[in-house]
Every structure is written in C-alpha cells, then in structure tokens.
Amino acid sequence: MTPSSPDIPRPAARRHIRFSLSRILTLAGGTFTQLVRMKVFYFMAIFAVAVIAASFAFADLQTDGQLKLLKDVSLASMSLFSMLFAIAGTALLIPRDIEDRTLYTILCKPVPRLEYLLGKLLGVVFLIFISLILMDVLFSVVLYLKEQAIISEQVAALQNRKFATREMLEANIASVQESMMGQGLTWNLQNGVLAIFFKAIVLTGVTLLVSTFASSTIFTIMASLAIMVIGQAQSLARDTLLGQDASIVPRAIGGAVSLLFPDFKGFDIVDAVVTGSAVPALVMGKMAGLTLVYLVVHLMAAYVIFSDKEL
C-alpha cells in the first residue's frame, strides 16, 4: 500500500538563516529562566544578611575601618556568588541537557551548535549580570546609609566640641565629610564590581569549555574550580618559572599554562578600590579586552570540541 501524500499545509517557506540572533536569545532566555526557576536567587538572601551584618559589626572599629569592612565583606560576597553562579550555573547546563536528551530535541531543530553554546553562555552571563546589579544596589544603599550615619555622628560630635570660631567648626565638618565620602560610596567602587563581572564572564567561558568534553556535572565543577585556582596562582608560578635566567623548558611550560588557564590575578582590583585607590580607565579597558580575548578563545575551543561531539 502506498498512501496518498498530499502536500502538507505549511506556512510561507522559511529560509534557513545560518546565524540567528533570535535563536541565540531564545536559548539564552531559556537558560536564564531555567536557572532562575532553580531558585538561585535565594543566594541573594545570604548576601543581604552578610551585608547588613557587616554594616552593624565591629562598631568599636574606627569609622573608616567600619566602612572598609563593609566594602570588603560585600565585594568578597559578590565575587564569591558570581563565581558560584558562573561555575555551578554553567556546569549544570550541557551535561544535564545530554543526560536528559533535551539536547537531541534542540539540535534536531535547525539550530547550529555554535548558537546553542552562545545561547547557554549568554544565559549564564545575563544571570550573573542581573544578580550583580541586585547585589550592587543593595550594597550601595547599605554603604550610603552607613556613610551618612557615620557623618551625622561625627558632625554631632564636632558640634559638641568647642571651636574658637564658627569657620573652624565648618572647616572641620567639611574635612570629615570629605574624608568619609572618599571612603564611602564612590564611582570607583563600581570598577571593583565591573572587575568581578569580567572575572565571572571569563570563568563562565572556561566552565563552558570544560562542560563540552566533561562526562558529568561534578567533573565540570571540579575541573573549573581547579582551573580557577591555577589561574589565581598563575602569575606567581610564571614569575617563579620565568625569571631572567629561565631556560626554554620552564618558559614553554609557562607559555602553555598562560594559554590554557586565564590569569585571574589580573582581575583583582577589589583590594585597591576598597582602600580608595582610583583605578585608571586604561586598566579597566585592558581588563575588558582581556575578558573578550579569553571569552573568544574559550568559546572557539568549546565550539571545536562540541561541533565534533557525537551525541
């Protein structure tokens, strides 16, 4: 029996688009929704507790010490959570899609594998971006309130002291305000948050690369953590191995390490911004460039592996 096969009613013929931003955004949106519905934002509650606790802790410290502690705790928490999101969020994606065979249903649609990787990457980066913004807003509000409280306290203390002239009192108040505002909420602090974001993007790219050849989520997480630790100590290792008199073997090892593992030390400007040191725009520009280079290299490597992966 040969059945009749009438023409199927189809919409106007769709022309396949080789590279579609719309498909990438669909995948990114799906990834973001997936992670949000896994309740990752519950971490925000921990962050909020840490920031508020830091704002009340060690009241016996000097005023600038209190602000420094608050900035230290808040930026360290932002860094920790963004790295957690980068590694755990990314590691959960591709291995799970393969295990659950969800990947089959996606790649059997006209979706090139590069778009799939880009969509996953963008979804995680967007999640990190949103969570950093939320954490940054909370941190900034708490820091501003703390700064204003300290200024009010100090101004009140000055007003209770005897000054020879009113001008001297006003000069002292202005000096306190200037000093506290320099230690409080500044635009320079946002450079620290931006550096944390850049570092998390690089880590997301690394984890994505690992997940394309890893056999499980656990392996992906462990390998990415190892790369992060190596990346953190990379500059130290390079300095040790590649001194002035280094022979060709250590140089080759150092070169391979710097190609494979990102140098995360280059993103560590948090300590500087906490102490109030200004970060030049050139440094931020270099960091953005480095992030882009690492991201492209890791994404291309991930694509080479993933495009050959047999499912």
Added chain:
Amino acid sequence: MSEFPAVSIKHLTRVFRLPTLRRQSITAVDDVSFDIAPGQIYGLIGPNGSGKSTTMKVLLGLLRATQGTCAIFGRDSARVDSREDVGFLPENPYFYRHLTGRETLAFYGKLCGIRGAALKERTAELLALVELEQAADRRLSGYSKGMLQRIGLAQAIIHRPRLVVLDEPTAGVDPGGSRKIRDLILTLRGQGITVILSSHLLEQVQEVCDRVGIIYKGKLVREGLLSDLMSIEDQTEILLRNATPEVLAAVRALIAGQSATELLHLGNPRTTLERLFLDVTGGSSADSREYVK
C-alpha cells in the same frame, strides 16, 4: 508532491571505536540502504542494540556516518538546514521540567523561527491536538509519562515538518495513552506527513505502518511493504460470521475431500489484549493528572 524521497539512506555504515588499547570497534550499522516515500509511515524495528537508534541519530545529524549517505527530501541530513523538515521525539525524553506545556511549545517554536501571533496560534492548535489544553499552564515536572510523550510529539511538529521521527513513542505509556499517540500518528499520516516509527510494540507497528524495515545486528535483514511482508503465500484465511455447526461441518467435509489442501485451524478469532483492555476501560487514559488543575 516532493520529487525526492522523504528519506534516502544509501549504504549507511557506522563504526564506533572503543576506548581500549587494542583499538577495538563495533559496527552498529552495517551497509543499510532504504528509501521512504513521502507520506508513508515507516516502522523501523529490531531488538535492543540492533542499530535502530544509531540509524536515526545519523539521519538527524546527531552522529556522523562512517560510510554512506543520508538525505531528507534530497538534502544531506548532516546539514543544519535539512532539519527544517524534521521533527524528532527521542525515547524517554526529559524536556525542561521547569517550563509549562505552553512555554515548552513556545520555546521550540521560537527556535524554529515562529513568533508572535503565529506562534500563539500554533501552540494552541497543538495543545488541542494532543489533548493537553487543561494542563497547558502546568510545569512539565507534574506531567505523567504519557503527557510528556504527547507534549514531545507536539514539539516535534511545531514547525510543520514534512518528516517526523519517533523513537519508542509509547515506551512506558499505559494502553489508553498509547492509543492516543497511535491516533496522533494516524492524524499525521492524514496530513501527509512522513513518519519513521521505532518501536518494540510490534502490534502497534503492524497497526499503523505502511512499510517496515527489520534491523538485526546492524544489518537491514528485511524491508518492504507491510502487506507484502505479512502475507503467507501458501495459506488462505476465511472469516465467517454466524456460521452454524452444519456450515462448519460442510466446510470441513469439503476440505477433507481435497488431497492437496490441509485445514490448519478452525475456531473463534481472538481479540488482542490491548483491544480487550481498551474495551474494558472505555479506551481512556487512566491518568488522572491530566485533569487536575
């Protein structure tokens, strides 16, 4: 009608290298060739590990062929654009369980370039087709196996493909749910869609397929129209209704008088267990989860 076969597989061979020091390998599919005409329902059957899934994966571009070619409506199946014409439901699929049924269809629709009002309309149409309108806004984590298979079938056809590949679509589904999926497959045929069906439920394959290929140890051992493969050339079946004992006795006597003819069986035909089950249960799915808000 398409000038090309819906599927054309020529001398397909797929060898898997084993990760051993001796460089051992397994030939999962060995020189398989067949064509499927547009609009046919093709049953691909064989025991576990016979090469059915590997054949389908190569056809879908998930695996590369070691040798040979696969084409879908004349386009090399390794090309991404060939998938414009294909929908696939894998065996035991787990879709994104955090999405609702409606969101799942919207997600896959967008991947296929459908947007806006057209997507909304198509999603509603498919939810009605697979009878999941009442469960449309619930997350898939609350869906039963049968419901997952049906939403899987809906996502497979969201972009109106001309070929649908179904890998064990009724595995683990109760008879009522299985019957619904069978009816959906027949609906697809009614729309002129070509279907490749891989299943261990031979009765179901027999019920819906026009053509069948039997794969065993990687080789296509039999292939052809089901009616041709099923007929036993030297036997004839006569089915009577309300035959009296006298009529049956006369038939026996007539046959007994023929030296070259042998009566092999005379008795009441049996219904199938599936038919009996469906008659007793009223043919509905026993899955109460479908109707829980």
